[in-house]
Amino acid sequence: AQKITQTQPGMFVQEKEAVTLDCTYDTSDPSYGLFWYKQPSSGEMIFLIYQGSYDQQNATEGRYSLNFQKARKSANLVISASQLGDSAMYFCAMREGINTDKLIFGTGTRLQVFP
Amino acid sequence: GAVVSQHPSWVICKSGTSVKIECRSLDFQATTMFWYRQFPKQSLMLMATSNEGSKATYEQGVEKDKFLINHASLTLSTLTVTSAHPEDSSFYICSARLFRDRAYNEQFFGPGTRLTVL
Numbered sequence: 723a724q725k726i727t728q729t730q731p732g733m734f735v736q737e738k739e740a741v742t743l744d745c746t747y748d749t750s751d752p753s754y755g756l757f758w759y760k761q762p763s764s765g766e767m768i769f770l771i772y773q774g775s776y777d778q779q780n781a782t783e784g785r786y787s788l789n790f791q792k793a794r795k796s797a798n799l800v801i802s803a804s805q806l807g808d809s810a811m812y813f814c815a816m817r818e819g820i821n822t823d824k825l826i827f828g829t830g831t832r833l834q835v836f837p
Numbered sequence: 838g839a840v841v842s843q844h845p846s847w848v849i850c851k852s853g854t855s856v857k858i859e860c861r862s863l864d865f866q867a868t869t870m871f872w873y874r875q876f877p878k879q880s881l882m883l884m885a886t887s888n889e890g891s892k893a894t895y896e897q898g899v900e901k902d903k904f905l906i907n908h909a910s911l912t913l914s915t916l917t918v919t920s921a922h923p924e925d926s927s928f929y930i931c932s933a934r935l936f937r938d939r940a941y942n943e944q945f946f947g948p949g950t951r952l953t954v955l
Contacts, residue, residue: 759946765928767881767946813880823869823934825944827880 724748726816726828734834735804742789743799743831745814755817756797757825758788762810770812773797804835839865839935843947850921851955858916858950860931866911867933871944872904875928887914921954928952 727746735741747756758770773781773788781788789798801808811832815825840863850856860870868889873881885906886894893906903925905917914933918925928951932944 765930765949765951767930767932769943769945772943823871823944824883824886825871825881827882829880 724828725818725826726814728814728828728831730831731829732832732834734836735801737806737835737837738803740800740802741804741833743801743812743814743833744796745798745828746794746796747814747816748795749816749818751819753820756788756790757815757817758786758797758799759813759815759827760808760810761813761830767813771799801833806835806837809833809835839863839933839943839945841931841933841945841947843929843931843950845950846948847951847953849953849955852922853920855917855919856921856952858918858929858931858952860914860916860933860947862912862933862935862945865933865935867914867935868911869934870908870914871932871934872906872914872916873930873932875930875949877928881930884916889914918952921952923954926952926954 725748754775756773760768771781771783771786771788773790780790785802787800811830813830814828842861844859870887872884875881883896884899887906887908889908895901908914928949930949932946935943
C-alpha cells in the first residue's frame, strides 16, 4: 500500500485564487510528521510547511496552510492568493515514527498558475 | 537559512566510469545526510542515510557496492556511482538534517545533480 498518495497529477489555478493540493497518508504509528515541499523546474526542494501528528491546530506559514484531518488521514496543502511563481511540483512527505528522519514522498502534483 | 550545496550540478559520463557527487552543508554541521534519486516525472526515493563517521544505511534494493557513500566530516558527504550504466541516469538529491529547537528536525535539500550516462 502507498504510504503517501497524491491523486492529482496536475492542477491549474488562476493567479490570486486559492488552490488545494490533496495528500492522504497511511500509517499505523501514532507519531508521525507530514511535510510539503515545492520543487521548481530548477530542481531544488523547498520546504513549505510541517504538521505533527499531535499538533492540535492546522499549520500555517504565510500563504500556505495545511488542512489536517487526522481521522481521514489527509493533509491537504492550501495555497492562498496564488502567484505565477507558485508554478512548480509539490510533494507531500511523511516521517513515520519519532526515531527516524526518513521521509517518504508522494508522487507529486504539478501546479500551473495562469494569469 | 541553512544552505546545502551539491557538486557538480550536472555530469555526463561514459558507461563503465565512476562518478563522485559531493553534498556540503555550508553554514551548519550535519551528522546525518540523506541521498535520494529522482527519475523523470517521478518522486524522490531515498537511497541511503549517510552518518558522519560510520557506515551508511542503505534502503532495500539499493546496491551498497555500486553507490558508495562516505561521510568524512560534519559538512561533507559524497556519493560515488561506480561503473555507471545508462540506467543509473537520474537526478540525485542530497539533504542534510538540521537540529533546531522545533518539534521536527528539518531537512534541507541540495540543488541536485543530474547524471547522464551514455
